[in-house]
Amino acid sequence: MPSFKIALLKGDGIGPEIVESAVKVLQKVGKLFGYDFILEEGLIGGIAIDKTGEPLPQETLELCLSSDAVLLGAVGGPKWDDLPTHKRPERGLLGIRKALDLYANLRPAKVYKPLVPSSPLKDHVVMGTDFIVVRELTGDVYYGEPRGIFKEGERRVGINTMRYTEDEIRRVVKKAFEIARGRRKKLTSVDKSNVLEVSALWREIVEEESKSYPDVQVEHLYVDNCAMQMIRRPSSFDVIVTGNIFGDILSDEAAVITGSLGMLPSASLGERYALYEPVHGSAPDIAGKGVANPIATILSASMMLRYSFNLKEASDAIDRAVELALERGYRTPDIYAEGTKKVGTQEMTEVIISLLEELCERSA
Numbered sequence: 001m002p003s004f005k006i007a008l009l010k011g012d013g014i015g016p017e018i019v020e021s022a023v024k025v026l027q028k029v030g031k032l033f034g035y036d037f038i039l040e041e042g043l044i045g046g047i048a049i050d051k052t053g054e055p056l057p058q059e060t061l062e063l064c065l066s067s068d069a070v071l072l073g074a075v076g077g078p079k080w081d082d083l084p085t086h087k088r089p090e091r092g093l094l095g096i097r098k099a100l101d102l103y104a105n106l107r108p109a110k111v112y113k114p115l116v117p118s119s120p121l122k123d124h125v126v127m128g129t130d131f132i133v134v135r136e137l138t139g140d141v142y143y144g145e146p147r148g149i150f151k152e153g154e155r156r157v158g159i160n161t162m163r164y165t166e167d168e169i170r171r172v173v174k175k176a177f178e179i180a181r182g183r184r185k186k187l188t189s190v191d192k193s194n195v196l197e198v199s200a201l202w203r204e205i206v207e208e209e210s211k212s213y214p215d216v217q218v219e220h221l222y223v224d225n226c227a228m229q230m231i232r233r234p235s236s237f238d239v240i241v242t243g244n245i246f247g248d249i250l251s252d253e254a255a256v257i258t259g260s261l262g263m264l265p266s267a268s269l270g271e272r273y274a275l276y277e278p279v280h281g282s283a284p285d286i287a288g289k290g291v292a293n294p295i296a297t298i299l300s301a302s303m304m305l306r307y308s309f310n311l312k313e314a315s316d317a318i319d320r321a322v323e324l325a326l327e328r329g330y331r332t333p334d335i336y337a338e339g340t341k342k343v344g345t346q347e348m349t350e351v352i353i354s355l356l357e358e359l360c361e362r363s364a
């Protein structure tokens, strides 16, 4: 039986609840399709700080380096909000992304037909939306040096540095062109090149690389305009490529189009390693209440099967089971609309699992 080792980093807040849901789905898929998923847990984020004093313990890093893929929940929460930036749970996440060189973060935003009424936008605007944000993940202002809060005479000054080398830009831009080539062949590059030198270089590199992809249509948008066009004409986008901070912000905005942040999965890919996690954070406001939407994490596990293990059939089955659960009217509170069935995290997970069984019986 083919076997795959997965590092599970549940993290904080709703992290443990939603990773547990994805694990149940993986275990069912393993049984139905004949794969052995070996799951090993590691600490990251606030819980890691509490237990070891570090947001990314060496042991966790070693577990990830020795696994075939990583599945992560989310990190952070009010308990750790007063720590200095370099000691916060979020540093664990930045650390693992950097250590595994996960430079391309793929964040698909797809509107499921039954969820069209869950979006605050008009039906005809969101209908047919299916784009993917390719966010650079290991550079930009999240990592640039110098950074810190310094004293300038008597007053404090906060400094962060926006920085990209041309190689860092080129590798993620190439990745985005390749993805666009396999889709509808349209690439929107997002920057702020009217103000920032980093962005001027970004745009230059996109233009240079576009010569190798003459079949892909390229559009450049300033990030402020893109934020607006994304909710005005979301269905016109195919692949959006952008830097770390712009991609972080735009992908949360994309979630509104699809109905909820609880719907968006992601894959963080490097040349050698891969990590899968929902786009959302640890949602402390709903943690422990059993109401978190597990779909973003379940779909992240599906991306893991597709991108890391090449198990397309099993990944398709998960995606279809999620779609069917929505078609049959099951909704966690974040996507609830009148006339549908409100369920919690666990029930939504069980519904998806039983639909997986149903789909496999049907195709047997």
Ligand SMILES: NC(=O)C1=CN([C@@H]2O[C@H](COP(=O)(O)OP(=O)(O)OC[C@H]3O[C@@H](n4cnc5c(N)ncnc54)[C@H](O)[C@@H]3O)[C@@H](O)[C@H]2O)C=CC1
Residues within 6 Å of the ligand: 014, 018, 073, 074, 075, 076, 077, 078, 090, 093, 261, 262, 263, 277, 278, 279, 280, 281, 282, 283, 284, 285, 286, 291, 292, 293, 294, 296, 334
């Ligand atoms: N990848 C990660 O681990 C991330 C961690 N964070 C951290 O998470 C903490 C909370 O940050 P926020 O800004 O509140 O962002 P958040 O993404 O955790 O939550 C934003 C809003 O979306 C809702 N939400 C998020 N995921 C949901 C789900 N699966 N089902 C239903 N509703 C969901 C939350 O209840 C909240 O109202 C902070 O400590 C932040 O630093 C934030 C973003 C990403």
Ligand SMILES: CC(C)CC(=O)C(=O)O
Residues within 6 Å of the ligand: 090, 093, 094, 248, 279, 280
């Ligand atoms: C918590 C941050 C490090 C990251 C974030 O918001 C994200 O990756 O979406």
Ligand SMILES: [Mg+2]
Residues within 6 Å of the ligand: 248, 249, 252, 279
């Ligand atoms: Mg974010």
